[in-house]
Every structure is written in structure tokens, then in C-alpha cells.
Amino acid sequence: MHDALKKLRFSLVPLPVEENRPVELARTMSVHPLTYQELPYDPEYSLYAGRLNPEKLSNATPDEMYWKVRQEIIFRHTGEYPFEISGPDALKLLQRIFTRDVSKVRKGRCSYQFACYHDGGMITDGLLLRVDDNRYWFAQADGDLFSWYKAHAEGLDVTKRHPRKYTVSIRSSVLQA
Numbered sequence: 001m002h003d004a005l006k007k008l009r010f011s012l013v014p015l016p017v018e019e020n021r022p023v024e025l026a027r028t029m030s031v032h033p034l035t036y037q038e039l040p041y042d043p044e045y046s047l048y049a050g051r052l053n054p055e056k057l058s059n060a061t062p063d064e065m066y067w068k069v070r071q072e073i074i075f076r077h078t079g080e081y082p083f084e085i086s087g088p089d090a091l092k093l094l095q096r097i098f099t100r101d102v103s104k105v106r107k108g109r110c111s112y113q114f115a116c117y118h119d120g121g122m123i124t125d126g127l128l129l130r131v132d133d134n135r136y137w138f139a140q141a142d143g144d145l146f147s148w149y150k151a152h153a154e155g156l157d158v159t160k161r162h163p164r165k166y167t168v169s170i171r172s173s174v175l176q177a
Helices: 062-071 090-097 145-152
Strands: 046-050 052-057 076-077 081-086 110-116 120-130 135-140 159-161 166-173
Touching: 062 076, 081 090, 081 145, 090 135, 090 145, 120 145, 145 159
Parallel strands: none
Antiparallel strands: 046 052, 076 166, 081 135, 081 159, 110 120, 120 135
């Protein structure tokens, strides 16, 4: 990397639509439905898992945001990207993909999972939700897991799709179980 780039960060900012200009080609990434809540705070976004992820807001410094999470609670949208895996062989496929035993995840419950290459290198991690007996959602971090699903689904009766849902996060160190 060139030295001039080492001390820079790149971000995206929302801009008003210019009069009579189409936005179809300008909007090539998904915008979270809750993004409108951040607009009054001059948001800056980074690109994470193909989605906009809030990085900076004008109503709090990074230190203030850190302490908000440590001492109180925050609700925010995240860049995690959900995929739905469903069908009679959904469990079989997910057992091939993830390193932890997916059969132990009960319906309506979540499990932290991570996917690795055959040599042990990690592809991505995230939360797996068992929606129904043969239907799962995996909200993944950044990484190309869809290709891995496709490669390991050969001969299995499964459907892989984006459920057109977005993730939110409630974060705090003071939450009680």
C-alpha cells in the first residue's frame, strides 16, 4: 500500500438526490430500513458485507459511543448479511459448512457459528437461527460464504436465498439474562 493511503480511512456519506436524476444506478448496495434514524446525525458509513454500516455520527465521539455500550445500552442496525438455508437437507448442508454441531440448535434458538476452509482458515462467522425444522437463517459477517454453500450443496435438496431481512443489534455489558 502506498504511504499516502496508510493514514486515511474511506467512508460513504448520504447525499441528497439531484433534481430529476435517477437513483437506480447510484444505489448499488442495500440500505438498512432504519438508516433514516441516523440521518439527523451526519452519518458516515463503511461498507461491510456488501451493506452500509454506520461508522461515525455527529452526536457522539468514538469515546462517548464506547462508554454508552459499556455503561448503558445501544440499539443499532448492523451490516451482517442473512441467508436462508431451507429444505429437507438443510441440516446436512450446514453440518458440512460449520465447525460446531448444528443439530444441537433448537427451533427458535440461535448459535454462534463459524465456517472454515478445509485447511482450517476461517471464512466467516455469525449467528445461526433455527427458524423451523428444515429452515435456518445465518446472519454472517463479511466473507464469501454463499459460494461455499453452493459448492457443498451438490446433490442436496436445499434452497439458498436472501430472505430480504436486515439485522439489528442490542449491545450492552449490563444486560441481564
